[in-house]
Amino acid sequence: MRMLHSTVIAFLALALLAGVDCKPVAGVGSTERLNVLLIVLDDLNTSPGCYGNPVVKTPNIDLLAQRGARFDRAYCQFSLCNPSRASFLSGLRPETTGVLNNKTPPRKKLKETVFLPELFRLHGYFTARVGKIAHDKYSESVSWDISEGKDQIGSVLDPDCFGREWCATSNRDEDELDGRVARRIVRLLEESRDRPFFISAGFSLPHSPWYAPKKYFDLYPLGEIPLPADFASSGAAAHEIRQSRAAYYASLSFVDAQIGLIIGALDSLGLTRNTVVVFTSDHGFHLGEHGGIFDKRTLFEESVRVPLIVSAPGFPEAAVSPRIVELVDLFPTLTELCGLPGVDGLEGISFVPLLSEPNRPWKSAAFSTAVKSKRVTRSVRTERYVYIEDVNGGKPRLYDHETDPQESVNQAKNRQYADVLADMRRRLKEGWRGQSRPPRDVKRQD
Structure with missing residues (x-):
């Protein structure tokens, strides 16, 4: 775990001298400090059932949407992992971070920047990440109290799946990497029930390769998988598209089941009443649209539009906002919800008002790069x-x-x-x- 930067320490000292008020915003019905559970998937487009897909089975993600606000026009700032994650973790846009590919370390330009979980840590929160939050290669660019990636978590590789793009494994849920991520998150919640926390669950799916236990593939018979609206071919090409889509959906349903474990733990531990839950992805992904694209490096809707659900205590449930929001807005939104002081220079805006009034006038445009x-x-x-x-x-x-x-x-x-x-x-x-x-x-x- 990296040491905190000198300017970060100075920031903390100034905050303490200023007597920072760390209570949540008015309207949440409590002066108790709110926790944050940030759930980030990799390469997830708006396939969850709550976004209108009649085929995909995601009951737990749908439950989160019923408990909070679903944003129908949420956009990433860059359709690639490292740039997008560096952006929403810093509250700065890719042109400012200088991270425009998967090879640039976030700290190359953002040497003294306080990332989102680091700010919460400075204000007395226990912070932990399990799985992929920052881009894997640069996970140590963000400081946490506990930081565990795939090397620490481990998984069981079904030997029949080696080298394949997709595979229905013979594993149990808890043998898969994302199954282990969820179970480790549950243990951290149990250990943190009596202290304010910022805990992040980073799931590797539905990024390829699409590996999940066979029972999730069984949910998606190929004959029930629709082709993209603009896909005109048939035969082998259509079969391949359906097979890839089915594997993607199976991976998503597997992750949904793991999210269900986490939601269940929040409920049983009594943490739902004082925890802000955010569910999102770093960017979307094409599933054969626009002539058979299976990629994310475009600016079509399938690539830059992301699912975003925010469940915050004291705000309306089952809300749906058609207004434009961006992932760069997460930083100021979470700090406002939890009563942390504003940070100068952020390039997103808090969308807390949309949680109360999801249809109110809002920002006029979203900006993305590929x-x-x-x-x-x-x-x-x-x-x-x-x-x-x-x-x-x-x-x-x-x-x-x-x-x-x-x-x-x-x-x-x-x-x-x-x-x-x-x-x-x-x-x-x-x-x-x-x-x-x-x-x-x-x-x-x-």
């Missing part, structure tokens, strides 16, 4: 339109979600969209500072 084969693309999204620009000079793309939710018809050369195109170009040029702030009447809760 890099593939050294080609950099940037996008700006409003609640209706998507504009994607190739920094290397490729043709621009404009999609209208009202008439084309699959993003299959590029309207950039359509004269009827000339004004829209000009407006979206302006928004992208101005950037998040000019477009992502909520209306002036939105006020921080005290």
